[in-house]
Amino acid sequence: MYTLTRSEAAELIQVSTRSIDRYIKAWKIRTKKEWKIIYLHKIDVENIWDNWASQEQEVIIPQEKTWYTQRKHAQEEKEEYTQEKSLSQERNTHLALEKIYLDLKHELKEKDRTIQDLSLRLWQAQEIAKNSVSIIEFKKSQYLLEESKTTVIQEVEKLSEEKESLQKKLKYEKTTNIVLISFCIVLILSLGILWFLSI
Numbered sequence: 001m002y003t004l005t006r007s008e009a010a011e012l013i014q015v016s017t018r019s020i021d022r023y024i025k026a027w028k029i030r031t032k033k034e035w036k037i038i039y040l041h042k043i044d045v046e047n048i049w050d051n052w053a054s055q056e057q058e059v060i061i062p063q064e065k066t067w068y069t070q071r072k073h074a075q076e077e078k079e080e081y082t083q084e085k086s087l088s089q090e091r092n093t094h095l096a097l098e099k100i101y102l103d104l105k106h107e108l109k110e111k112d113r114t115i116q117d118l119s120l121r122l123w124q125a126q127e128i129a130k131n132s133v134s135i136i137e138f139k140k141s142q143y144l145l146e147e148s149k150t151t152v153i154q155e156v157e158k159l160s161e162e163k164e165s166l167q168k169k170l171k172y173e174k175t176t177n178i179v180l181i182s183f184c185i186v187l188i189l190s191l192g193i194l195w196f197l198s199i
Contacts, residue, residue: 001041001042001043002030002031002032002039002040002041002042003039004040004041004042004045005037005038005039005040006020006021006038006040009029009040009045012045012049013045020040023048024040028044028048029041029044029045029048030044075192079188082184082188083181083184086180086181086184087181089177090174090177090181093173093177094174097166097169097170097173100166101163101166101167101170104159104163104166105163107159108156108159108160108163111152111155111159112156114152115149115152115153118145118148118149118152119149121145122142122149125141125142125145126142
């Protein structure tokens with residue numbers, strides 16, 4: 001008969017939810033957790049209401065932590081620390097790869113500016129060549145400009161390939177981190193179950 005939430009129980013016996021928590025810690029109300037919601041045993045709550053109505057209000061002192069609860073608490077803290085550490089490592093890896101990606105993006109922008117600048121110079125050189133230089137000289141300068149343009153294009157392609165490989169590496173790192181975190185969680189749960197079964 002686990003049907004009441006903490007707030008419903010508090011309203012029923014006209015006390016605060018803190019008082020309900022103290023009753024739970026004193027083992028006067030049985031509880032059952034479903035997902036993230038804690039349900040209270042209705043009969044226990046009604047018994048407390050009957051006792052409370054017939055007597056003066058009692059002071060509830062939670063029982064001392066048993067060895068089992070202390071160990072469980074320590075294990076939960078250890079799990080939280082492990083998860084935080086894994087998330088921190090994943091965050092650091094992600095930040096490093098993101099910095100590399102931004103640097104490459106900046107470098108590509110610089111190369112684009114260089115290409116635009118060379119294109120403008122090429123056009124200016126063509127105009128000057130048409131007006132003042134002989135056809136042979138013009139062809140020679142045009143060939144040199146084309147060659148430099150090809151070199152720049154090759155560099156841009158190379159940087160694009162590096163960018164793609166870094167993106168793949170970032171994706172692989174993320175996947176690896178997720179798999180490692182999942183494995184750690186499964187391992188911790190397995191160890192907890194084995195420990196619980198051995199008790």
